[in-house]
Amino acid sequence: MDVIKTIEGDTRFHHVPVNREESAIGLCSGAYMGAMGSAALMGASGFMTVIYALTKINYTYEIPLFLMATLRGAVGDHHKHHISNGLYLKPVLDAISMPYQIIERPDDVGLISRCYHHTRTFSRPMVVLFTRDLLRGGGGGH
Amino acid sequence: MNYVECFRAIARHRTDEIVITSAGNSGQAWWAATRDSVASFYLDASMSLSTMFASGLALAQPNLIVWAFMGDGAFAMNPGMLMVERQMNLPNLTHFLVSNRAYGATSNAGLPNSDHNDYAAIARAFGLERVYEFKSTAAIEHELPKLKAANAPGHTFVVLEAEPFSDAEQKLEQPPFDGPELKFRFGRHIESVTGADIFGYRI
Numbered sequence: 001m002d003v004i005k006t007i008e009g010d011t012r013f014h015h016v017p018v019n020r021e022e023s024a025i026g027l028c029s030g031a032y033m034g035a036m037g038s039a040a041l042m043g044a045s046g047f048m049t050v051i052y053a054l055t056k057i058n059y060t061y062e063i064p065l066f067l068m069a070t071l072r073g074a075v076g077d078h079h080k081h082h083i084s085n086g087l088y089l090k091p092v093l094d095a096i097s098m099p100y101q102i103i104e105r106p107d108d109v110g111l112i113s114r115c116y117h118h119t120r121t122f123s124r125p126m127v128v129l130f131t132r133d134l135l136r137g138g139g140g141g142h
Numbered sequence: 143m144n145y146v147e148c149f150r151a152i153a154r155h156r157t158d159e160i161v162i163t164s165a166g167n168s169g170q171a172w173w174a175a176t177r178d179s180v181a182s183f184y185l186d187a188s189m190s191l192s193t194m195f196a197s198g199l200a201l202a203q204p205n206l207i208v209w210a211f212m213g214d215g216a217f218a219m220n221p222g223m224l225m226v227e228r229q230m231n232l233p234n235l236t237h238f239l240v241s242n243r244a245y246g247a248t249s250n251a252g253l254p255n256s257d258h259n260d261y262a263a264i265a266r267a268f269g270l271e272r273v274y275e276f277k278s279t280a281a282i283e284h285e286l287p288k289l290k291a292a293n294a295p296g297h298t299f300v301v302l303e304a305e306p307f308s309d310a311e312q313k314l315e316q317p318p319f320d321g322p323e324l325k326f327r328f329g330r331h332i333e334s335v336t337g338a339d340i341f342g343y344r345i
Contacts, residue, residue: 014201016230018194019222026194027226030162033183033195034202034331036337056187058196061321 001135003041003068021046022142029063040065044072044085047091047127048092054125055096066118068112071102071129082136104131143278145304146244146311149175152238153280155286159248160199160332164192164212166247167307168240170314172211180331184317187247190220197227198275200235203336211238214261215253224268227297235317236289236298244306266300267296272298 008015018024024040033037042050047069058065072079073086091101099122101115102108112128119126149171155191155316161182163169169184176182185192217223217239227237244254265273272294276282282302289298307314319327329340 016201016226020220021193022189022191022220023223023226026191027198027201029191030195030198030200030271031202032198032341033325033332034199034206035332035336035340036198038198042217052189056189057185058190060186061325063325081263093266 001137003130003135007041009012022053023051025050025057025065028065029057029061029075032063032065038066040067042067043070044082044089044129045068048085048089051066051092051096054098057094058125062123065125066119067125067129069129071131074131075133078116089129089135098124099126101126101128102131103128104134106134108134143276143300143304145246145307146171146174146314147239147279148240148282148302148304149278151282152209152286153288155282158335159207162192162199162210164188164190166188166213167242167311168211168213169317170307170311173317174314179310179317179319179324180327183328186213186316188216190216190223192216193196193223193227194236195234196237197230197232199332200232201230203332203338204232206336207234208232209236209237209238210234211240213240213242213246214259214260215247215260216264218253218259221264224265224270224299227299228269229294230297232297233295234297236300238300238302240302240304242304242306245256246307246312246315251279261301262299265301270297272296273301275300275301275303277303297307312313 007013016027021042028038028040057063072082101111115126115128153175163172163184165187169186172182192212193210196208200208200249233327239261241261242252243253262273333340
């Protein structure tokens, strides 16, 4: 499933393409201070570049932020350049005490809105992680 | 021009603009010039994200006028922000770039290629149209009112050529707020002037 094109084509959303993932953290945090709901969508590698921005903005000021990212480097992902994400993405999340929810089946999609609302209760960031198999619509490959 | 005097000159022309500052010096200078803790958000040490933060706010609240400050050190970390700003082209956003040719928040550590960086030219190369450069407080006093009154489409980019902080200015007080206090002071102000509900919990 092409998540970006799906969002872009959905008139309920205002899609803002950005130059790098940190810009999305700044934009969504400012949108919150203007009472606009938002979500930052990025890949696993991009997520690994935003740890400073998350801890500096969203933890320091306790600004809620909802993120959606891919979960790369898991079993079934044969791209060797995602090994580091497989090894370190979840440990990094644990290291900054950032809650996450893995979305690996179509039945899990309903959890996304619960996670969004949790950011508003928690006043900090939370990420949902989409497995590659889910986004590719398959049940897992070699 | 002197950094703090530059900010004092800008502050003299401020009416109801919402202000976002960047790391270190711009926050210190705006605090010294205004002591504003309600309609200013001191986004300390965001490493280049003050104008992205301001863009999100300006997008969410198109009736607010938003001024965002950052130093050229922050700009150097993420110049692609201008691509996003140009694409969003928010008429209620003004991006003030303080060109002091140094990383002021790290004791004026040197900025690469500092003698040759032409920020206005960079902005124009990204397609920005409302680009201004102020090199003196006299220019600010003369030109800023006209810039504010223009009511032109598209977002505005202003380069402020300023001297780095002196050793004495580096000791200026930082805005004395913990993050959540600043969030609520600022957010309650936004709620009061817009009627928006930022903090109300909704299912």
